[in-house]
Amino acid sequence: MAQPQTMSSTLRMIRPRRSALYMPGSNARALEKARTLAADVLILDLEDAVAPEAKALAREQVAAAVHAGGFGPREVVVRVNGLDTPWGADDFAAICPAGPDAILVPKVSSPAHISRAASSMALTETPSRTRLWAMMETPLAMLNAAAIGTAAADPANRLECFVMGTNDLAKETRARLTPGRAAFVPWLQACLAAARAHGLDIIDGVFNAISDEAGFRAECEQGRDFGFDGKTLIHPSQLAVANEVFAPSAEEVARARAVIDLFAMPENRDKGALQLDGRMVERLHADIGRRTVAIADAISRLG
Template sequence: MTPIRPRRSALYMPGSNARAIEKAKTLAADAVIFDLEDAVAPDAKAEAREQVCAAVQAGGYGKRELVIRINALETPWGEADLAAAIAAAPDAILVPKVSSAETLAAVGLRLRKFGAAERTRIWAMIETPLAILRAESIASAAHDVDTRLSCFVMGTNDLAKDTRARLLPGRAAMLPWLMGALAAARAHGIDILDGVYNGLSDRQGFRAECEQGRDCGFDGKTLIHPDQIAAANGIFAPSEGEVENARTIVAAFAQPENAGKGAISLNGRMVERLHAEMARRTLALAEAIGERSA
């Protein structure tokens, strides 16, 4: 099994805010996304780029996954952002407005040209109608070693803007697009993070949307405020009951009498080997979260 890196919570931090960049060192988020795009005014982008890249290079963030969201390549800042991010060598570079696999191929060429560190991966924002229609093609870029694609990030606010769909409780209009992107990600072996929740004071609504994202199969949620971290971390982690059930299933299939069986009866229900695979992943995720917390 490929090693699992918990991505329960991925907090956006404005790249122009030095205090926020420093504060991220103390927060319990699994990933910190230093934002050079939406959160930064045009006249502050160059300074934010320098500040973020210096912070990433200096380190001090422990086991947190560090991600730099650049501006789109076609903007006046995109090329400089990408070159600087490559030099800073974060865990990942988040590319916005990815509407085709060709965008990722162009990023891949620059990764090779500028000698990007092997550890640096590419995350892709899925936030346009074309991205939804081409999600499978975009996800398939993960098989091109140059693109280094490892994660989709849903941009639900931009999707709502471009489609004119309303972001209502339950996200009925958004669910087909969310699940289509998720299916594409899973088909090509990459992670996928749910979009942000805008209601900062609506804790019940936030929890409900996290639970919906977890039940749909997302690996975690992107966040816009530190107060959202604890809930996301708890909801996207296996519960104690799920961990105990996973241990029971793995142990049952490890018994010699079950070695050649494709399915067994366990505590009054039928359990297949696919459930054992799911159980092993649950245990691996719980272990990775434990190591992250330590």
């Protein structure tokens, strides 16, 4: 059983994941451009964005790009094809030894899918730092979210993050992705609760209307308010809004520092609740504040 993480150890491991941009692995120019984009996470895609006849070329190009590096502070994640497809085993064999920051496994529906993927990573001499991320995009994943999250308790599974696959979920459930995503709210929140219960990050699904900036901003704000760490993106034009919305504002950081400083005063160290600017704050608000400050500091280090 994995040991529970302390607040201080969790804060040391924080990485901003405000924006996670899908890049098709079959497009060599896109892979090169990725090194210059202001994305927190680059998801080099071998699955949905790549036609069957281009799978082998995409695998070769992505493996070479990961080996070459040069992505700076960006987190590099490769979405492979599932192990139950004709391309999955070859994807794991080629990509895992290259050592991306994470392998993103599609259509995870049970803890067994996590264990199988982790075993494949172990068999391909994957560097220990490479984590496993899970696409949550099937009806079974929605029903099994809590069980899938329990896989994080075993360090051998490397599980670190859930990624919502709302387009696939819409296809499989026949629910419509309308403004406000009313049909999807229970599933989004179930996956978020499962992620947080097991110490995982979770990234919201994509917004398909690239030219609708107002709609995109509204959905980013919804995801932020729900508690997501960031949003998956399908076009570089969406980066600026996602990075803005999922970053703490200057006012939030200032208030977080004020709460932390208030409880750090010698006369307040034994107190559980205090007043600040006419509002009651508790020690849990200091914990929240420390994470807010840590995220803001991590973002500032990205340059």
